[in-house]
Amino acid sequence: MSSVIKPRDAKQLTLRFPCKQCGAVIKYAPGTDLLICQYCGTENRIEQRTGVIEEYDLKEALKRVTETRAEAAVPTIHCDECGAGFQFEAKIHAGECPFCGTPIVTATTEIKPIQPKSLLPFSIDEPAARQRFKRWIAGLWFAPNAVKKYARSDTKLTGVYLPYWTFDSDTVTAYSGERGDVYYVRQPVQVVKNNRVVTEMRDVPKIRWTPVSGQVRRFFDDVLVGASSSLPRKILDALQPWDLYALIPYDENYLSGFRSEYYQVELAEGFDHARQIMDDQIYRDICFDIGGDHQRIHHVETRHSRTTYKHCLLPVWSAAFRYKDKSYRFVINGRSGKVQGERPYSVWKITFAVLASLMLAAGIYYYLDKSGALQKMQENGMVIQQYPVEQPIRY
Numbered sequence: 001m002s003s004v005i006k007p008r009d010a011k012q013l014t015l016r017f018p019c020k021q022c023g024a025v026i027k028y029a030p031g032t033d034l035l036i037c038q039y040c041g042t043e044n045r046i047e048q049r050t051g052v053i054e055e056y057d058l059k060e061a062l063k064r065v066t067e068t069r070a071e072a073a074v075p076t077i078h079c080d081e082c083g084a085g086f087q088f089e090a091k092i093h094a095g096e097c098p099f100c101g102t103p104i105v106t107a108t109t110e111i112k113p114i115q116p117k118s119l120l121p122f123s124i125d126e127p128a129a130r131q132r133f134k135r136w137i138a139g140l141w142f143a144p145n146a147v148k149k150y151a152r153s154d155t156k157l158t159g160v161y162l163p164y165w166t167f168d169s170d171t172v173t174a175y176s177g178e179r180g181d182v183y184y185v186r187q188p189v190q191v192v193k194n195n196r197v198v199t200e201m202r203d204v205p206k207i208r209w210t211p212v213s214g215q216v217r218r219f220f221d222d223v224l225v226g227a228s229s230s231l232p233r234k235i236l237d238a239l240q241p242w243d244l245y246a247l248i249p250y251d252e253n254y255l256s257g258f259r260s261e262y263y264q265v266e267l268a269e270g271f272d273h274a275r276q277i278m279d280d281q282i283y284r285d286i287c288f289d290i291g292g293d294h295q296r297i298h299h300v301e302t303r304h305s306r307t308t309y310k311h312c313l314l315p316v317w318s319a320a321f322r323y324k325d326k327s328y329r330f331v332i333n334g335r336s337g338k339v340q341g342e343r344p345y346s347v348w349k350i351t352f353a354v355l356a357s358l359m360l361a362a363g364i365y366y367y368l369d370k371s372g373a374l375q376k377m378q379e380n381g382m383v384i385q386q387y388p389v390e391q392p393i394r395y
Contacts, residue, residue: 014105014106015105015106015252017035017044017103017105017252017253017256019035019037019039019040019042019044020042020044021037021040021042022037022039022040022042024037024038024039024040025103025256026038026042026044026103026256027103027256027257028046028121028122028253028254028255028256028257028258029125030121030122030123030124030125030126030159030315030334031122031123031124031125033045033046033048034046035253035256046251046253046254048248049248049249049251050249051249053117053118053247053248053249053310054117054310055168055308055309055310056308056309056310057307057308058167058267058271058307058308058309059307061114061267061309062267062268064113065113065114065266065267065268091228091229091230091261091262091264103256103257103258105252105255105256105260112262112263114263114267114311115250115311116163116250116311116312116313117249117250117310117311117312118247118248118249118250118310118311118312118313119161119247119248119250119251119254119312119313119314119315120242120243120244120246120247120248120312120313120314120315120334120335121248121254121315122159122254122258122315122334122335123315123334123335124317124332124334124335124337126157126159126317128337129157129317129332129334129337130157132332132337132338132339133157133317133319133330133332133339135339136330136339136341137330156319157317157318157319157332158259158317158318158319159257159258159259159315159316159317159318159334160230160258160259160260160261160315160316160317160318161254161255161258161259161260161261161313161314161315161316162226162227162228162230162231162236162261162313162314162315162316163226163227163228163261163262163263163264163265163311163312163313164224164225164226164227164311164312164313164314165224165225165227165263165265165267165270165271165274165309165310165311166222166223166224166225166244166309166310166312167220167222167223167225167270167271167274167307167308167309168219168220168221168222168223168306168307168308168309169219169220169223169274169278169304169305169306169307169308170217170219170220170304170305170306170307171217171218171219171220171278171282171302171303171304171305172215172216172217172302172303172305173215173216173217173218173282173285173286173300173301173302173303174213174214174215174300174301175213175214175215175216175286175289175297175299175300175301176211176212176213176297176298176299177211177212177213177286177290177295177296177297177298177299178209178210178211178212178290178295178296178298179209179210179212179290179291179292179294179295180207180208180209180210180292180293180294180295180296181207181208181210181292181293182205182206182207182208182293182294183205183206183207183208184203184204184205184206185203185204185206186201186202186203186204187201187202187204188200188201188202189201189202189204207293207294209296210292212290214286214289214290216282216285216286216289218278218281218282218285220274220278220281222244222310223274223277223278224240224242224244225265225270225271225273225274225277226265227263227264227265227270227311228261228263228264228265229264229265230261230264230318231318231329231331233273235329235331235340235341238340239316239331239333239338239340241336242314242333242335242336243335243336244312246335247310247312250312250313255313258315260313263311267309270309271307271309275304278302279300279302282300282302283297283300286300314334314335315333315334315335316331316332316333316334317331317332317334318330318331318332328341329341
């Protein structure tokens with residue numbers, strides 16, 4: 001089964017969410033299953049959709065994607081509230097009318113061949129997210145004092161559903177390499193005793209290398225890859241973990257009042273990123289399987305089978321602040337409240353910290369010298385030269 005939907009020739013759909021009481025457009029209230037009318041206050045409950053969150057075959061999807069036609073141009077949207085016509089940014093399919101602020105969600109079928117099938121709704125609202133941001137920016141080490149003012153401001157946050165891929169894959173990896181075991185050899189070593197350099201016999205570590213080969217297996221479940229280009233990948237990755245076990249079937253009601261993006265990282269590229277994440281774990285598995293004190297890995301061959309994917313939307317609060325003509329972006333996990341972002345550093349604060357550390361080290365040295373502790377350390381035999389342990393080589 002595949003979630004790839006071939007584009008239709010039908011007109012682009014614009015979804016509307018009217019209040020059952022007064023007919024006004026309503027917005028989703030984070031942390032609830034309600035759409036709340038901001039005019040009459042009526043709570044409109046979202047009917048829960050049932051069904052299993054399915055995994056889709058990766059090979060079949062990649063084949064179907066190559067068979068579909070090119071993505072359509074961004075359509076013109078008509079706002080039913082004010083009558084204005086406009087276009088969202090090319091990567092956006094849910095947001096607000098720029099003229100009257102009405103929440104608008106468009107269907108994604110006409111633009112992208114793969115549709116989101118699940119999402120995590122926002123669980124923290126904008127005031128709670130702003131408090132998380134204030135605590136985060138107030139706690140930044142070595143941040144310029146001018147930046148701290150943003151912890152006291154009412155920075156406008158934008159709620160965005162970002163596109164993600166998840167991948168499952170059953171892997172079997174054959175490898176060859178070497179196992180390194182440390183042993184000790186008695187050798188002459190130069191040391192300082194009583195302010196004199198003397199030679200003593202000591203145990204010096206060496207490594208004995210033994211050829212090895214073997215096989216490791218691992219099933220990867222829900223390897224998460226951000227499919228948005230709006231933010232650096234390191235920021236997207238740092239927002240983890242996500243409670244993916246709580247994914248619910250895709251429902252446009254949860255998008256009302258929020259922005260939502262199409263995926264910009266294609267499925268094949270997403271799997272390439274996922275495979276890099278898997279390879280890092282497989283490398284650790286191989287090192288554990290080889291055992292010993294050190295490992296060298298010469299050859300690795302991994303076979304993937306039963307590889308599946310999901311396309312889902314995950315919620316973040318996003319904003320930016322400017323400092324010295326540069327914009328710094330930050331995002332807040334819309335489920336856990338975890339904050340990640342870019343930040344400036346104060347050169348003066350870092351310089352002062354380094355100088356303070358040097359002064360502290362000099363003070364400790366002076367105290368040890370005056371107390372005679374340095375002399376005692378030398379008398380106990382401080383090693384000044386010995387044969388180093390062989391360093392492992394990793395491939």
